[in-house]
Amino acid sequence: MSEYVTLQEIERATDFIKQRVSLKPRVGMILGSGLGQMVDAVTDQQAILFKDIPGWPVTTVQGHEGRLVFGKLEDVPVVVMQGRIHFYEGYSLGEVTMPIRVMQLLGIEVLIVTNASGAVNPDYAPGDVMLINDHLSLIAMTGINPLRGPNLDSFGERFPDMSQAYDRELLKLAHSAAKNAGVSVHEGVYICLSGPSFETPADLRFLRMIGADAVGMSTVPEVIVAHHGGVRSLGLSGVSNKANLDGNTVTTHEEVLQAGQVIGPKMIKIIRGVLSTLK
Ligand code: HPA
Numbered sequence: 001m002s003e004y005v006t007l008q009e010i011e012r013a014t015d016f017i018k019q020r021v022s023l024k025p026r027v028g029m030i031l032g033s034g035l036g037q038m039v040d041a042v043t044d045q046q047a048i049l050f051k052d053i054p055g056w057p058v059t060t061v062q063g064h065e066g067r068l069v070f071g072k073l074e075d076v077p078v079v080v081m082q083g084r085i086h087f088y089e090g091y092s093l094g095e096v097t098m099p100i101r102v103m104q105l106l107g108i109e110v111l112i113v114t115n116a117s118g119a120v121n122p123d124y125a126p127g128d129v130m131l132i133n134d135h136l137s138l139i140a141m142t143g144i145n146p147l148r149g150p151n152l153d154s155f156g157e158r159f160p161d162m163s164q165a166y167d168r169e170l171l172k173l174a175h176s177a178a179k180n181a182g183v184s185v186h187e188g189v190y191i192c193l194s195g196p197s198f199e200t201p202a203d204l205r206f207l208r209m210i211g212a213d214a215v216g217m218s219t220v221p222e223v224i225v226a227h228h229g230g231v232r233s234l235g236l237s238g239v240s241n242k243a244n245l246d247g248n249t250v251t252t253h254e255e256v257l258q259a260g261q262v263i264g265p266k267m268i269k270i271i272r273g274v275l276s277t278l279k
Pocket residue numbers: 116117118119198199215216217240241251256
């Protein structure tokens with residue numbers, strides 16, 4: 001596949017899936033680092049491996065299973081990416097977001113994106129959940145935008161508005177769902193960097209200054225593409241580590257995966273609450 005994914009490539013992958021699964025998903029979900037176990041909540045599962053789908057990028061990261069799982073959650077038909085693709089793995093953002101295009105052709109109306117993040121806001125602690133109300137697309141500001149290249153007019157316009165990339169109604173539903181489930185949440189701004197190296201203390205001071213609450217290496221490209229294609233997005237970020245502002249704290253992928261054990265159960269309660277009100 002090339003940097004710019006074509007409509008033909010998207011249709012080919014979609015046809016492959018449709019030949020194997022008859023379920024028509026209303027909601028797409030992406031499970032971030034250490035959060036793959038949330039798929040266990042899905043009933044009537046039918047799974048396809050990423051590697052079997054023509055043109056679908058394959059995840060290379062530990063903690064990302066690489067399966068596309070169809071089934072029901074709170075009786076809502078869903079398609080779940082158990083594992084995601086990241087820019088730092090060497091893929092273009094067109095490739096990274098190709099699964100979103102396929103899910104759009106499969107008919108999703110809502111995308112629920114989860115991720116693991118580092119706390120930039122000093123009030124956040126590992127294990128916390130932040131509902132994303134906006135993002136800072138530092139990666140796109142530097143020219144790496146998933147919509148770069150020929151516009152796919154059948155999905156959306158050349159210059160899409162991003163004033164409400166995160167759907168306000170879904171955000172409200174997520175707050176109510178969290179409250180009903182007794183899960184306390186933050187609401188804030190997520191910033192996406194390319195990774196794979198974690199931030200230096202100076203990077204983090206800069207990110208705080210420009211308005212970020214949590215930092216990670218995903219989500220933003222997927223939400224830009226979802227919004228371009230008219231799909232409403234809800235973003236949940238699980239804080240796996242404190243920002244290393246003093247230079248004395250080491251950040252590791254292992255702690256990111258471990259934090260997922262605490263964050264996953266909280267997130268699934270919120271997601272269940274949102275889906276049950278979507279009906
Ligand atoms: N930085 C960037 N990405 C991350 C972090 C972090 O501290 N934690 C989990 N994903």
